[in-house]
Amino acid sequence: MNTETENNCLAITATGEDRLGLVERLTGKIADSGCNIEESRMAVLGGEFAQFMLVTGPWNALSKLETQLPAFADQIGLTIHCERTRKQEKKLTSAPYSVELTALDQPGIVRNLAAFFARQGINIEELQTSTYAAPHTGAAMLTMVMTVGIRPNVHIPTLRGDFLDYCDDLNLDATFEPVRG
Numbered sequence: 001m002n003t004e005t006e007n008n009c010l011a012i013t014a015t016g017e018d019r020l021g022l023v024e025r026l027t028g029k030i031a032d033s034g035c036n037i038e039e040s041r042m043a044v045l046g047g048e049f050a051q052f053m054l055v056t057g058p059w060n061a062l063s064k065l066e067t068q069l070p071a072f073a074d075q076i077g078l079t080i081h082c083e084r085t086r087k088q089e090k091k092l093t094s095a096p097y098s099v100e101l102t103a104l105d106q107p108g109i110v111r112n113l114a115a116f117f118a119r120q121g122i123n124i125e126e127l128q129t130s131t132y133a134a135p136h137t138g139a140a141m142l143t144m145v146m147t148v149g150i151r152p153n154v155h156i157p158t159l160r161g162d163f164l165d166y167c168d169d170l171n172l173d174a175t176f177e178p179v180r181g
Helices: 022-032 059-076 109-119 156-169
Strands: 009-017 036-045 048-056 079-085 095-104 123-133 140-150 173-178
Touching: 009 022, 009 059, 022 036, 022 048, 022 059, 048 059, 059 079, 095 109, 109 123, 109 140, 156 173
Parallel strands: none
Antiparallel strands: 009 048, 009 079, 036 048, 095 140, 095 173, 123 140
């Protein structure tokens, strides 16, 4: 990484009604300001667009971008929030594990699983959920994919067994595997 941009980071959150071309316009504005998108996530939820980005660049380019974003947000019809930040140091001491789940959709499933991992002192690093209608019955189904960071002092076979038992008790079909690649 370029040491000039190492500590010059801007977290940007952009939300608004989804329309064609929003990603192109927003990322174009960032590139035109001389900044770089290090990480990003984008989704359309219902009819709403949401994008989260970690942008880096020389301090003057980030300042220019921060100054221009309010008027730009008004121009393209988004709400944009910026916050100066720093890159999070990668924790080499935790191993990433993938949790995948499919179940009949019901309130509280995500909260229950988040509580399970919190009780174990395990951080949820990424989380994605969606619902769909089961093919033959039309029942509302939930799918969830999350990545958790497992500390080296955690006994993985015990954690995996406890997790799968917990899911069985709640009638959730789940997997718990190391992230590959």
